[in-house]
Amino acid sequence: METSRLTAPAGRTEHGPDGPQGPLMKFAVIVFPGSNCDVDCHKAVEDVLGQPVDYVWHTASDLSGYDCILLPGGFSYGDYLRCGAIARFAPVMDALVKAAEEGKYILGICNGFQILLEAGLLPGAMLRNRSLKFRCDQAALRVETTRTAFTGDYRKGEILSIPIAHGEGNYYCDEATLADLAAHDQIVFRYVGENPNGSLDDIAGICNRAGNVVGMMPHPERATSRLLGSEDGRRMFTSVLNAWRVKHGTAAVSGA
Amino acid sequence: MKATVYVTIRQNVLDPQGKAVRDALGSLGFEEVKDVRIGKYMELELATEDRAAAEARVREMCEKLLANPVIEEYRFELA
Numbered sequence: 141m142e143t144s145r146l147t148a149p150a151g152r153t154e155h156g157p158d159g160p161q162g163p164l165m166k167f168a169v170i171v172f173p174g175s176n177c178d179v180d181c182h183k184a185v186e187d188v189l190g191q192p193v194d195y196v197w198h199t200a201s202d203l204s205g206y207d208c209i210l211l212p213g214g215f216s217y218g219d220y221l222r223c224g225a226i227a228r229f230a231p232v233m234d235a236l237v238k239a240a241e242e243g244k245y246i247l248g249i250c251n252g253f254q255i256l257l258e259a260g261l262l263p264g265a266m267l268r269n270r271s272l273k274f275r276c277d278q279a280a281l282r283v284e285t286t287r288t289a290f291t292g293d294y295r296k297g298e299i300l301s302i303p304i305a306h307g308e309g310n311y312y313c314d315e316a317t318l319a320d321l322a323a324h325d326q327i328v329f330r331y332v333g334e335n336p337n338g339s340l341d342d343i344a345g346i347c348n349r350a351g352n353v354v355g356m357m358p359h360p361e362r363a364t365s366r367l368l369g370s371e372d373g374r375r376m377f378t379s380v381l382n383a384w385r386v387k388h389g390t391a392a393v394s395g396a
Numbered sequence: 397m398k399a400t401v402y403v404t405i406r407q408n409v410l411d412p413q414g415k416a417v418r419d420a421l422g423s424l425g426f427e428e429v430k431d432v433r434i435g436k437y438m439e440l441e442l443a444t445e446d447r448a449a450a451e452a453r454v455r456e457m458c459e460k461l462l463a464n465p466v467i468e469e470y471r472f473e474l475a
Binding site: 221222225226229257258263264265267268269270271272310312313314338 | 405409410411412413416436461462464466467
């Protein structure tokens with residue numbers, strides 16, 4: 141792993157403490173050995189939001205300087221034992237649990253979702269895709285709730301086109317947990333049309349009760365430009381910026 | 397002391413690999429195979445001869461890391 145790009149938080153130096161529109165929201169992309177969507181996540185924050193974003197190595201023990209933490213896709217620790225099982229004990233995870241408890245915004249994408257499940261920050265577990273195939277495709281998702289920090293800019297029921305790329309995205313939990321997820325409006329995305337992995341109740345993404353921690357198998361960071369085939373993922377990022385601005389009373393009022 | 401740990405998908409959870417292998421065995425003429433569960437086999441070398449302590453520690457390892465209780469069950473032997 142190149143350490144140079146991890147020790148040079150470019151975003152921080154390009155912006156001052158405040159941008160033209162007021163205080164800046166600070167993003168972290170956690171990098172585990174084997175992460176491979178970290179650059180995509182970093183670019184998505186830069187390109188969609190223009191907010192400062194750092195790569196943070198899995199050995200970090202302090203995330204207190206960040207408002208939003210992204211767990212990227214990939215194959216952390218080679219997916220040995222189970223996807224996310226070893227990453228879940230990385231030093232940075234204690235700080236991540238603390239950040240979740242403090243209400244900071246956390247998004248786990250693909251392998252990041254698997255890590256959140258293994259860490260118990262979200263309920264359930266992943267099984268091999270029912271087809272046993274690694275699926276790399278565009279998937280249609282329905283937005284099931286707009287109450288989370290990452291889905292406020294969508295409309296409930298809206299259908300999005302977001303790519304998937306996974307072999308173990310077959311979400312499973314027991315019946316009581318599923319009922320609990322539904323009762324507390326924690327199912328964030330469902331696949332529509334074909335379910336690509338056999339997940340329970342067509343689940344593609346869920347959140348915790350508070351709605352500040354979201355996990356999803358599809359990759360919104362790969363759907364941020366029409367050049368990439370879809371820009372339906374952009375609002376995951378604009379949503380969280382807006383959620384943060386509302387929470388901190390810094391909603392930009394131009395000309396004020 | 398050596399611990400042998402077996403981890404399998406819980407009985408009430410569909411094991412997609414096991415199902416595929418069962419179907420393959422069926423198509424090869426082994427129709428008597430009703431179910432296949434695929435799991436993991438792990439050998440652990442432990443630097444202890446205290447059987448009771450080893451049992452407690454290996455159970456803790458299984459609960460904490462080696463198996464995910466949401467989808468898997470485990471058993472182990474000490475020798």
